Amino acid sequence: NAGVTQTPKFQVLKTGQSMTLQCAQDMNHNSMYWYRQDPGMGLRLIYYSASEGTTDKGEVPNGYNVSRLNKREFSLRLESAAPSQTSVYFCASSESRQSSGNTIYFGEGSWLTVV
């Protein structure tokens, strides 16, 4: 039972470098999300994709882009990394019943350090 798989788990980047975080889910979920978590800040939504072919901004989208490649995969790209983007990134997925909320399943996280 893989659930939500994200790669890489750890990455160190230099300021200005670009990289893409990959995420895939095998639960046939419609909705996928990218969160970042900083100490004392809780999880903050960067972008989400309600269904294949759609993406929308969350609370903190600046400096990021996303691609919903297909139903399974949702990638997050940092075009020009900045030290403020040092964080733990979680990909997540859920079914998409709007009326009642659904369990969100998270990947194990990607630890990103920008120096």
Place this chain on the structure above:
Amino acid sequence: RKEVEQDPGPFNVPEGATVAFNCTYSNSASQSFFWYRQDCRKEPKLLMSVYSSGNEDGRFTAQLNRASQYISLLIRDSKLSDSATYLCPPFSGGYNKLIFGAGTRLAVHP
């Protein structure tokens, strides 16, 4: 006002103790409520959903107070393995955009 507020803790309790913490939410339109737990350096996982009538799952009891806009989590007979951060994202409709606060940290000691 933040959408969800929790006492960050830590709540330090001995094994076997009963501990409770609350989570207040600001959006009165919030429809569904959940408790997630997050172990150190791990991903959050659903602990339980919170129903209007309250619900119990073993040692865990969740209550909802819509009038005062808070949910609570009661843990009885605390175990060392209960040490974690507990998150309470309210769901306010839309595409399942759960808003997480920083959570409440629980530390159970021998």
